[in-house]
Amino acid sequence: MSIRIGILGYGNLGRGVECAIKHNPDMELVAVFTRRDPATVKILTDSASVYHVDEAEKMKDKIDVMILCGGSATDLPVQTPKYAQWFNVVDSFDTHARVPEHFANVDKAASESNHVGIISVGWDPGMFSLNRMYANAILTNGKDYTFWGKGVSQGHSDAIRRIDGVKDGKQYTIPVEAALEAVRNGENPELTTRQKHTRECFVVAEEGADLARIENEIKTMPNYFDEYDTTVHFISEEELKRDHSGIPHGGFVIRTGKTGWNDENSHVIEYSLKLDSNPEFTSSVIVAYARAAYRMSQEGQKGCKTVFDVAPAYLSALDGAELRKHLL
Numbered sequence: 625m626s627i628r629i630g631i632l633g634y635g636n637l638g639r640g641v642e643c644a645i646k647h648n649p650d651m652e653l654v655a656v657f658t659r660r661d662p663a664t665v666k667i668l669t670d671s672a673s674v675y676h677v678d679e680a681e682k683m684k685d686k687i688d689v690m691i692l693c694g695g696s697a698t699d700l701p702v703q704t705p706k707y708a709q710w711f712n713v714v715d716s717f718d719t720h721a722r723v724p725e726h727f728a729n730v731d732k733a734a735s736e737s738n739h740v741g742i743i744s745v746g747w748d749p750g751m752f753s754l755n756r757m758y759a760n761a762i763l764t765n766g767k768d769y770t771f772w773g774k775g776v777s778q779g780h781s782d783a784i785r786r787i788d789g790v791k792d793g794k795q796y797t798i799p800v801e802a803a804l805e806a807v808r809n810g811e812n813p814e815l816t817t818r819q820k821h822t823r824e825c826f827v828v829a830e831e832g833a834d835l836a837r838i839e840n841e842i843k844t845m846p847n848y849f850d851e852y853d854t855t856v857h858f859i860s861e862e863e864l865k866r867d868h869s870g871i872p873h874g875g876f877v878i879r880t881g882k883t884g885w886n887d888e889n890s891h892v893i894e895y896s897l898k899l900d901s902n903p904e905f906t907s908s909v910i911v912a913y914a915r916a917a918y919r920m921s922q923e924g925q926k927g928c929k930t931v932f933d934v935a936p937a938y939l940s941a942l943d944g945a946e947l948r949k950h951l952l
């Protein structure tokens with residue numbers, strides 16, 4: 625029997641999840657839920673239907689895992705705990721500073737309702753988190769760095785789109801070359817947040833909006849921009865569509881460490897991603913964790929989990945001898 629999936633929130637990530645389900649034969653998309661008028665939201669899966677989010681609770685027995693595809697800035701803090709009352713849920717929550725609060729809220733809802741809620745799934749947080757954790761557990765005497773881009777951060781782009789007066793926008797994350805070079809040269813530099821990345825925003829403002837206010841709100845935004853050197857460009861909708869239509873991204877996690885009685889041996893662990901489509905890759909990670917959420921729930925597990933709590937085997941559509949072929 626297929627794992628029955630619901631998508632809540634139909635933006636870049638929602639569309640990516642719909643596509644990723646097509647590549648997972650053990651899953652089927654049952655429904656897409658939106659806060660907009662369902663008649664205005666067109667999906668590509670003939671066997672599924674679009675509903676208003678108010679209809680979701682009625683379908684709690686028809687969906688095994690609800691994948692929350694809203695924005696981290698304002699949607700997921702409300703939506704994930706809310707829908708964990710009725711569903712196993714997976715989200716991509718990435719406001720790093722607010723993860724403890726989000727975990728607690730989802731854990732309360734999921735524990736009380738006997739559901740599994742896996743939060744902060746994707747690549748960062750997500751796959752990069754796993755690799756930072758593995759590297760620190762293995763090379764205990766070492767130093768690690770995370771670099772992103774140059775690419776489009778969906779979280780930061782979502783955050784700027786939520787500002788009053790912003791019609792659309794995209795944010796590029798750009799690694800500082802000198803910092804990259806120092807790390808690559810094994811200099812193990814001490815780097816502040818500001819010394820590692822800069823951020824560049826391309827914003828389409830509503831007619832008559834106060835551009836100075838928008839720029840200031842972006843640059844001072846806690847948890848997103850206030851610790852970075854950020855530039856803001858105001859452009860037309862046509863320019864955004866013409867020059868900034870893609871959502872590529874990537875980055876790497878690197879840890880250098882030493883072993884030996886006198887630290888005589890050095891080692892480097894590196895995990896890197898080059899993504900044509902940030903949303904499609906992120907969605908592919910999320911769909912694998914939806915399989916895990918379903919299986920863990922079927923075993924009677926409940927409450928909030930992160931990628932650290934999910935045994936890798938839960939992610940794979942393979943099992944037993946077929947799965948063990950990945951060992952070699």
Ligand SMILES: NC(=O)C1=CN([C@@H]2O[C@H](COP(=O)(O)OP(=O)(O)OC[C@H]3O[C@@H](n4cnc5c(N)ncnc54)[C@H](OP(=O)(O)O)[C@@H]3O)[C@@H](O)[C@H]2O)C=CC1
Pocket residue numbers: 632633634635636637638657658659660693694695696697699716717718719744745746747748749750778779780782783785902903906
């Ligand atoms: N952990 C990780 O590695 C990653 C995490 N993310 C997270 O994913 C989140 C979602 O990103 P993304 O999908 O790009 O965000 P979008 O802005 O595309 O979508 C967010 C929500 O906005 C609404 N929406 C989408 N399009 C429209 C529209 N045309 N008009 C009105 N409302 C619209 C949708 O809700 P509705 O249908 O209800 O209207 C949707 O759920 C990000 O905030 C980020 O935090 C992203 C990438 C990686």
Ligand SMILES: N[C@@H](C[C@H]1CC(C(=O)O)=NO1)C(=O)O
Pocket residue numbers: 718747748749772773775776777778779780796797873902
């Ligand atoms: N969560 C990020 C994924 C990576 C990219 C990123 C950044 O560019 O700041 N941080 O983490 C996203 O929303 O795209």
